[in-house]
Amino acid sequence: MAKKSKIAKNEQRKVIAARYLARRRELKAVISSPSxxxxxxxxxxxxxxxxxxxxxxxxxxxxxxxxxxxRGYLRKFGLSRVKMRQAAHNGELPGVSKSSW
Structure with a gap:
């Protein structure tokens, strides 16, 4: 379990990044514009x-x-490898099964 302060700080960063997204795009467009x-x-x-x-x-x-x-974050599931493995073993992830050959 990560520190709650680190999780909260990351959530705050998401909010701030969303707030300034349009402004950053405008400035980047000006910087890369040849005209x-x-x-x-x-x-x-x-x-x-x-x-x-x-x-x-x-x-x-x-x-x-x-x-x-x-660490070990899997984008497809939004979980770390550890939690993804536990959820797959418990049958909580639809379409995911252990491989065997």
Missing amino acids: ASPEEKGEAVVALQKLPRDASPTRIRNRDAADGRP
Whole structure:
């Protein structure tokens, strides 16, 4: 089980990243636009740097939905490998069965 403060901090980062998503896209578009002048690009870079660090989606960590474990996360299930294995053994994941050959 991850610390509750780490889970809460990650949730807060998701909220902040969603809030600034449109603004970041606008600034990134200006920076990568070939038609923008160097002054406009410079202003966009400065504006992007002034945004909060947590506004960057890169800072969001995929965590297990059940217990918040940050490592061994499986995107398909939204669980860590440990919880996914337990859920599969208990028959809680539809369509998942042990392989045998």
